[in-house]
């Protein structure tokens with residue numbers, strides 16, 4: 001698959017954008033007119049730079065509002081077009097994108113529009129230029145791709161074809177299977193964009209909310225399948241108008257963009273193999289990635305901190321046992337059931353407790369790491385001694401290190417033998433056996449900086465094959481928190497990503513992005529009772545919450561009192577019940593313990609505002 005990207009996707013100058021696209025591995029670019037107009041570089045310089053960078057200049061765009069106009073305006077439009085054809089000759093670009101008229105068209109007549117477009121095509125031919133006619137979803141008279149294709153047929157010139165843009169087709173729910181009826185040689189260009197489903201006018205949706213494939217809700221593998229079956233083999237280009245991408249680091253955005261392409265290429269092939277059977281022969285060659293099974297569990301969570309005392313104490317209070325110090329590194333291991341927490345003091349100067357790494361159980365760590373690196377993840381290199389396990393790891397967009405560990409069905413993990421339980425136990429933990437009420441990690445919640453949120457979703461979806469659930473928004477005292485759960489089908493991995501609201505201008509301003517690990521247990525009240533005995537600082541829950549709980553659920557006598565006594569939260573739905581509590585926050589980390597009853601599959605979402613408000617209240621009072 002030949003990859004391309006529109007310069008409008010990125011921030012920076014035209015030259016910066018071009019370098020970022022080349023470095024990320026794109027084959028070509030579409031030059032967005034505005035980027036050239038504001039550039040101090042001459043067309044000849046841009047052409048030379050593209051040559052130096054090995055980028056093909058695939059498209060010049062857009063040319064707007066040409067057809068369906070009166071004769072005077074037509075003359076002016078042809079004059080304007082000829083100037084652009086000359087410019088394109090200087091740039092060495094042979095295809096121009098023409099959008100359907102959104103503003104100046106007054107004549108709703110396909111034959112008349114085609115006659116005008118034929119004049120444009122004939123003029124373009126003198127300059128060796130091809131015109132790719134694209135239906136914009138808000139076009140004045142032409143807004144659907146089959147209508148645009150019909151007009152292309154009427155124009156009937158070899159250098160006049162169509163451009164298909166997934167956004168304009170899928171946003172309007174046009175049936176994309178019609179693409180297969182268009183002869184491949186008349187599809188001059190293809191633009192791809194994903195987007196979250198939204199109910200707003202389609203122009204605003206398109207100009208502000210497009211995202212890279214895999215970050216939104218469109219079925220782009222299905223869309224690509226129609227193109228591949230049509231026999232298309234030209235550039236597949238990203239055209240993403242997005243407010244965040246336009247203002248963030250272009251090098252990073254270009255890598256995110258490339259990841260989306262590599263992943264989509266694989267998804268397209270898998271889609272075609274499933275829909276058409278293996279052995280399909282298509283003009284477009286689609287590359288594959290190492291196929292890996294879903295991760296089968298959390299292997300470990302690593303908390304990094306300069307001062308480890310508070311984290312140790314919380315773990316002790318939750319019933320974790322101290323399982324030893326690493327034989328060569330300043331690293332402790334705490335375990336309970338299948339839950340393993342590593343506390344790492346290495347290179348942690350001035351660091352408040354933070355989740356620095358997550359280990360996932362995978363079938364084949366080398367293949368999983370190779371897949372991630374082929375998807376443009378940065379490998380993490382950790383020095384290890386000759387007799388230590390060599391662990392595979394890559395860096396997630398928020399810098400959390402993702403370790404791909406060998407799964408073991410029996411609850412032991414190979415690297416645990418590097419820890420010596422006889423050294424360095426804190427006083428209160430000496431000789432404490434893991435008490436065994438907590439069984440494993442239920443989920444991990446990572447707060448994402450707002451500008452890397454979509455990138456993080458695609459990262460986990462593509463590298464670890466986690467499935468995206470519908471995203472939700474939860475009110476906090478300082479704004480709405482967007483939340484997105486990613487999980488495996490068997491639920492052994494549940495990862496929640498949040499965008500923390502910006503609190504920069506707020507009096508309680510220190511921007512904090514607390515993260516948490518939620519442990520699963522079979523008896524929450526017992527875990528809470530033990531934790532209280534050991535002095536745990538529970539996140540307090542207000543009495544108003546319990547009054548509302550009783551009103552909603554009519555709880556059995558005594559149950560509400562028990563919940564309230566231990567600051568437990570409760571939820572119930574048609575699948576089952578959910579009990580949970582939170583610890584105080586230490587640095588950037590807190591813990592949750594959950595008990596799922598029957599088939600409850602959620603996360604206590606109605607309780608999240610209560611947690612956020614309680615955490616906010618404590619932060620303002622200077623407590624964690």
Ligand SMILES: O=C(O)c1ccc(O)c(O)c1
Pocket residue numbers: 061062097099134136165191206207239
């Ligand atoms: O929003 C626009 O104007 C616009 C321009 C060119 C395109 O290819 C497109 O899809 C949208």
Ligand SMILES: [Mg+2]
Pocket residue numbers: 134165191239
């Ligand atoms: Mg487009």
